[in-house]
Amino acid sequence: MSGSAAPRPYTLVAELTYACPLHCVYCSNPLDFARRHDALDTDDWRRVLREAEELGVVQVNLTGGEPLLRPDLEGIVEEARSLDLYTNLITSGIPLERERLERLGRAGLDNVQVSFQDPRAAESDRIAGHPSFDHKLQVARWVKELGLPLTVNTVLHRENLERIGEVIALAEELRADRLELANTQYLGWAFRNRAALLPTADQLQRARSLAAAARKRLEGRMEVVFVVPDYYVEFPPACMDGWGRRFMVVSPDGLLLPCLLAHTLPGLSFGNVRERSVQELWTSSPGLAAFRGEAWMPEPCKSCERRTVDFGGCRCQAYFLTGNAAVTDPACSLSPHHALIEAARVQAADPPAELVRFSYRTARPPSDPSL
Amino acid sequence: MAHAGLPDAGRLIPPRPALAAKARLRYDRTSGGYMLLYPERGLALNPTAASILKLCKGELTVDGIVERLQREYVDRPSPELRQDVVDFLEEMARRGLLVEGT
Numbered sequence: 001m002s003g004s005a006a007p008r009p010y011t012l013v014a015e016l017t018y019a020c021p022l023h024c025v026y027c028s029n030p031l032d033f034a035r036r037h038d039a040l041d042t043d044d045w046r047r048v049l050r051e052a053e054e055l056g057v058v059q060v061n062l063t064g065g066e067p068l069l070r071p072d073l074e075g076i077v078e079e080a081r082s083l084d085l086y087t088n089l090i091t092s093g094i095p096l097e098r099e100r101l102e103r104l105g106r107a108g109l110d111n112v113q114v115s116f117q118d119p120r121a122a123e124s125d126r127i128a129g130h131p132s133f134d135h136k137l138q139v140a141r142w143v144k145e146l147g148l149p150l151t152v153n154t155v156l157h158r159e160n161l162e163r164i165g166e167v168i169a170l171a172e173e174l175r176a177d178r179l180e181l182a183n184t185q186y187l188g189w190a191f192r193n194r195a196a197l198l199p200t201a202d203q204l205q206r207a208r209s210l211a212a213a214a215r216k217r218l219e220g221r222m223e224v225v226f227v228v229p230d231y232y233v234e235f236p237p238a239c240m241d242g243w244g245r246r247f248m249v250v251s252p253d254g255l256l257l258p259c260l261l262a263h264t265l266p267g268l269s270f271g272n273v274r275e276r277s278v279q280e281l282w283t284s285s286p287g288l289a290a291f292r293g294e295a296w297m298p299e300p301c302k303s304c305e306r307r308t309v310d311f312g313g314c315r316c317q318a319y320f321l322t323g324n325a326a327v328t329d330p331a332c333s334l335s336p337h338h339a340l341i342e343a344a345r346v347q348a349a350d351p352p353a354e355l356v357r358f359s360y361r362t363a364r365p366p367s368d369p370s371l
Numbered sequence: 372m373a374h375a376g377l378p379d380a381g382r383l384i385p386p387r388p389a390l391a392a393k394a395r396l397r398y399d400r401t402s403g404g405y406m407l408l409y410p411e412r413g414l415a416l417n418p419t420a421a422s423i424l425k426l427c428k429g430e431l432t433v434d435g436i437v438e439r440l441q442r443e444y445v446d447r448p449s450p451e452l453r454q455d456v457v458d459f460l461e462e463m464a465r466r467g468l469l470v471e472g473t
Contacts, residue, residue: 008401010413056401058413084397086408111393111410149393151410177393177467178410220383223410223467 006244006283006292008056012085013063013249013260014045016076020066020361021094023129024117026155026190026197027361029065030264034363039254039274042072046079048250051278053083057248063090065252068100074107081108088113088151093139094132098146101139105146112143113151113180119166123159129360140174151178156207157197158348164207168214171222179222181211183229186344187316188261189361196356198348204232230331231341235306236313239329243315244288248278256281258288261316265325291315291325298327300334381433381457383464385471388436389429394468396424409468419444423456424463429472433457 018033049060060080067073068091080087088111089104114136118124121133143150152171164181171179184190184197211226218224230236240247240259249257254272257263263270268287290296294307301312313329321330321340330337394409405421407414422443426436437453444452463469
């Protein structure tokens with residue numbers, strides 16, 4: 001690789017399909033997912049894995065949509081295993097039978113991450129827009145019975161943050177090896193549903209304390225990860241560890257991306273793995289070059305000493321909030337657009353009296369033209 | 372290390388440590404070293420750390436691991452080497468990456 005060339009990627013996020021039986025109100029897929037079609041066949045994915053590994057990738061997250069909807073998932077896992085990639089299946093657990101999980105385990109899965117939308121069945125099914133909680137429990141138990149490591153993931157928001165203690169208890173009961181308590185980040189579907197999902201500062205603080213206590217108590221047995229929403233930080237985290245830096249995402253339609261939503265930002269072009277090699281795209285795709293490194297940065301990032309820590313925050317968040325992906329992430333307290341975040345916090349603390357309705361993830365194209 | 376030498380140093384280390392099922396050592400041909408991979412994480416290991424983890428197969432005690440390592444690191448004073456091993460394994464155990472061998 002030449003001097004100013006792309007850094008080494010470590011993780012491939014393989015989005016095998018946008019199809020999913022669930023309709024979660026904070027889904028991280030693009031709003032227009034239904035217009036994008038699964039374009040990669042088994043051989044394409046096998047080649048993507050090989051080329052990514054050659055470039056330095058050591059971990060692959062198989063995700064979607066729901067990766068289990070791909071009948072060729074076993075073959076993809078086998079290829080990942082033959083390349084010695086650490087292979088993590090990120091799933092809702094729907095649809096899955098024990099025999100198939102056993103086959104996937106034999107094919108070489110290193111870890112299975114099962115999502116629970118809530119620790120209570122009725123609430124979980126309501127957020128998912130699909131009766132799924134009971135089967136998820138069954139799947140999580142099979143994972144452990146088959147000797148596979150289990151991650152329990154729950155996405156947090158104002159309706160379930162108060163039940164974080166129950167989430168922790170559920171993960172303990174399931175003997176999870178890792179618990180991901182990931183607050184919603186307000187992009188895509190979650191941005192549409194922000195008024196219904198954004199917690200108050202107090203809710204968040206209480207949940208954070210409970211998570212910290214659990215982390216200490218379960219130390220050595222269960223890794224407890226608590227991810228704060230960007231809306232309540234002073235400085236944004238390094239989104240994806242920096243644009244086009246350590247993570248590469250391949251979308252179901254074959255685009256090589258720096259994150260899950262980059263292809264929805266206007267004016268950026270990302271090449272397709274059906275036409276070019278992963279290496280060529282990683283090193284020379286104009287979309288990846290656009291926000292890599294520091295050259296693109298405006299003030300206050302440009303002269304900020306944190307620019308090599310947070311890389312200017314999240315480009316998609318900048319776009320969703322300001323319509324311009326090339327400004328400092330408004331989540332940063334130094335951003336000239338930070339008032340947008342403060343206003344959302346104020347609204348969360350004092351919500352409108354009328355019922356805020358969820359917009360479920362559906363195939364119907366969103367009507368809001370600004371998105 | 373803040374806790375070095377304290378009575379509870381190494382308290383989380385299983386008697387005969389083995390790598391947890393979720394953790395996997397992988398040779399990295401780009402760097403020529405080893406990486407320890409686990410969900411959403413990866414640690415680039417220095418040669419000593421890699422040697423220690425390769426000995427974590429659920430057969431050796433911490434003392435056994437130190438004894439084996441001493442053959443590789445003949446110039447390192449034994450108490451110092453032991454302290455390094457304990458500190459490193461304690462950190463691995465804290466992350467849930469070690470279990471008791473079966």
